[in-house]
Each structure stands twice: as structure tokens, then as C-alpha cells.
Amino acid sequence: MQENHLAKWLNNDLTEAELAEFKKSAEYASYERIVAASSQLQAPDFNADEALMAIKNQRTLQDTKVVQLHPFKKFLRIAAAAAVIMFGSYFYLNTLDENIVTEYAETKEVILPDNSKVQLNADSEISFSERKWSKERNVELKGEAFFKVAKGKRFTVATEAGTVAVLGTQFNVENRKGFFEVTCFEGLVSVLFNGKETKLPAGSSFVIIDDTIIESPESKLLQPSWMNNESTFKSVPLKYVLDEFQRQHNITVETQGVDLEQLFTGTFSNTDRKIALKSISAPSQIKFKFEGSKVLFYVDKNP
Template sequence: MQENHLAKWLNNDLTEAELAEFKKSAEYASYERIITASNQLEAPDFNAEEALIAIKNQRTLKDAKVVQLHPFKKFIRIAAAAAVIMFGSYFYLNNLDENIVTEYAENKEVVLPDNSKVQLNADSELSFSERKWSKERNVELKGEAFFKVAKGKRFTVATADGIVAVLGTQFNVENRPGFFEVTCFEGLVSVTFDGKETKLPAGASFIVIDGKITKTSASKMQQPSWVTNESTFKSVPLKFVLSEFERQHNVTVEIQDIDTEQLFTGTFSNTDTDVALKSISAPSQIKFKFEGSKVLFYGDKNP
């Protein structure tokens, strides 16, 4: 990389050829992430023009000799670029949140700073700030997770559909497109949905399907079934069952001539694809065709 590529990139002065060369460098990706993070952060007011004038004046006072302007401007650009990178790195590292992601057919266990444990289901994402944890025990969840919360101050789980708040308990939260469910297994859970708070004792669940609250009976389970590699449903539209099958088995699901709004009650294996297909198709009275990484569910007519 030419020594002035960084400064010219920051000033948007690179030619197309220089930009292409710069993007091939090992440092480019790091510079781009830091600049992106820096642009999203609030920083103290800083007048770059005044700072450059001050540096120039200071150098002039120290050195009375006449020097060429071009080399000095080049030095200033590189110094300014270095300052931006250092400044951006400081704020980037100090505001970086922890972000844990699972892929299809993958689970992860996460230990939070207070030793609370989180089991993250497939195709899910958990975010929190370790730096702010002592003041705010907050996490953000996309997908599904089972929480075993250490006793202490208020602990909250924020999702796109609602907020779950507890002190010390065990509960499961699932937040998928069109589906939101919170189940309390121990202690007491508070769920805020659409501005209204609902308290759940152990064994109770709060379910919202396509924006509507759905009543459900109490459960005697000690933990969600997916923790032991099974997915369990009770009167849930088939479309959510097929989506979960897709996540757990890392396959592409296609449908033909079936009613995905029909309610499904049952369990399928998260590890044995053949058994899972039969567990879904039999009670739903549908057929399936499994080829490679694709599954076609269809009705009476042959595909």
C-alpha cells in the first residue's frame, strides 16, 4: 500500500485504480470497521482545521528554516489520519457490545458477566454490554434462548415484540417473525407486550401468534424440550413448525397444496431428520419428498 493511500482515502481523493489497490490491502477491512463505528458514536467537539493550524504554528516556531509546503502537508494528512484511527479505535473498543450468534442446526451456551447462563437455540442472536453490566443487566435477543438467571438486581431481556424482566429465575424466550413466547420454569417472570404487563408464575406461558395473544395451559416441564434436542408444539400453526424444522436441520423447506395455518400438536427430533419428517407429516396428514438439502411438503396431489 502506498504511504499516502490512507490519507487520500479519508479525503475521498483516491482514483479508482488506487481505491481498488487499497481495498486489496490487509489493513483496509479494519480501517473500514473502525471508521463505521466512529461515525455512530458521539464524540467531543473537535475542530480539525484549528488543530492542524495549531500543529503547523508549533512546528513553525520550533523551526525557523524555510521548508517546502508539499512534504509538510503530506505529513499533516498522515498525522491526521493516524489520529482518526487511534481516536476511532479507542471509542470502538470501549463501546463494543458482546454479540453471540448461532447458525442453523447449532446451539451455544453463554455465560454472562454475573454467571447467569444462557442456552442459545439455532438461528439466534444474543447481545449485551459487558462494560455496562454492573449497572444494567440487559440483553437483547433475536431468536430463542433458555435463561438461568443468577440472583441479583433486575435482569431484562429485550426482543422486537416485548420485554421480559426477572430477578432470579429460569425461563425461555422465543422471538421469531410472527411468533413470541415466554415460558417461566422457576420463580416469577414479568412480560411487557403492547404496553401491558403480565406476570407469569412457574409453569405458565405467554404466547403471541401473528400479533394476537393466545391462551395456553400450564406446563409441568422443568426446561424447554429443545435443550434436550426435541422441538415441542401445542396448537401452533404448521408454518411455525416447518420453520423450526428448517432451522434445526439446516434444510430448505418448500410447500405445495397444504394449509400451513392448520394447528399442530406434537414433537419432532432435532437430530434425526428422517424421524422428524415422519413426526411432522403423520399428524398433519401431509406428504414429503426429501432430496439433498431440500424437503418438499405437499398435499394429496403428487408434486
């Protein structure tokens, strides 16, 4: 890396070629995190009235002596302040959790510190502490993710609905508002829900819909269907199906006269919007139409 790249980067003076080269350097990630952390530091509030009063009081003092501060002492004070900022930034960065987020119509693969793999579905988030990972393998999840856990110490996935614990296996966790599902694809998974533990062997699922435990048939799949760009449901209220369609296709969904509690069994494409709409509307006996940037599902009163 060229020595002047850091200064030019801080001033936004790098060319595209220089920026690409700078991002490849080993130091770039550290500089980026320090700048991000430093930007969150706040200066103390300045009260102009109090400052003016202090000046007036100082002028009333008798036999006031003006002492010239030695230039070297000024330098020491500046250096000490810089050291405090750098130390604070370093401490702050080392206590941060790692947070990875996906938007609508986006999936993302995450490699954890022990080489465990996490595939995030759309509109999801995981967080974990890289600094504490060697002591405890804990992940917090919002949304849906498929885990391939490397063998080792206890591995836990914490959600608002329940906690999933394994030693080394493959499983999927979905935690949405009113919907919680854990499916084991390999090994053995322990699910703690409302203080009660349930153990899931490969091919079995634990499903909670609107705070009610739902029996789920065994599956012979090797991974969740969304990993193959499809969303599959078995006797799930239509409202959750439409929510997932909205996440996968990044389009606002509205309904009119539709029974959102009716159960839906079927699959829709996560990549082809038109096919997905037909796959949802046909078995549900509802219609759909586009209204600007939205899609409206409605009941046809005059079939």
C-alpha cells in the first residue's frame, strides 16, 4: 500500500484505482472500523453564557499573572488527547458485536469465527461477539437463517421466541412475528420454548404459530426450500405466506376481503414474481392486480 493512501482516503481524494488497491490492504478494515467508532464520539456541550461569566470573573481577580504555556507542554496535551481517543476507539471496537443484516429480496452467507456457516434469508439479522467466540458460541437471530455448525463447544441461537442449542449439526431457524419454526436437517437439535426443552432429530420440526404448537410432518429434505429459491408452506395461515412473498420480492402487499387466516399449503418462487403470484392466488382462490409499486390480493365477488 502507498504511504499516502491513508491521508488521501481520509480526505476522500483517492482515485477509484487507488481506493480499490487500498481496500485490498490488511490495514483497511481496521482503519474503517476506527473511523466509524470515532464518528460516534461526542464532544461535551459548550455553554456560551457560562464561558462568558468565567471570563468576567477572571478579570476581577487581583494580581493576575499570565503564564506562557511552553509549546512542548501544548504538544504533550494534544498527544495525550489523541491517545485517549485512540484507546477509547480500540476499547469500543473490541466490545462491539458483529451484526450482519439482509434487506428484502436479499440473502447472504456469513462465516463465523469457527468456520461455521450461516445463510441468512431475506429481511434477517444475526449478531455475535467475535472477541468472546472462543469461550461461548452464541448467536442472536432476527428473521430466518440456515446453520451449518462446526463441531465443538455448545452452539446456541437465541431468538425472541426461544433458544436453539446444538454441538455440531445443520438446522434452520425462522423467527418472525407470530411465527417460530426450527427444523433439524442433520444431527440433534435442542429447542427451549417457554421453559420446556424439545429435542429434534434429523427430519423433524418444531413449529409455533400464534403461540400454539403445531404438529409438523417429517421431511427428507437436505436443506430448507428457500436455499433453492423457493418458499414452501404446509398448513400455514395465508398472512404469513403473503409476508414472505413481500420479503422475497421486495414489493408491498395489500389485501381486500381476503381471509388471512385460511391455511395455505404450497410453494412459490423467490425469483419469478409472476409465477409466485399465480402459485399463491390459485390455490387460495383469490385474485391479484398491480397498483403502482404495490400488489393487491382481493376476492372476486363476481367470478
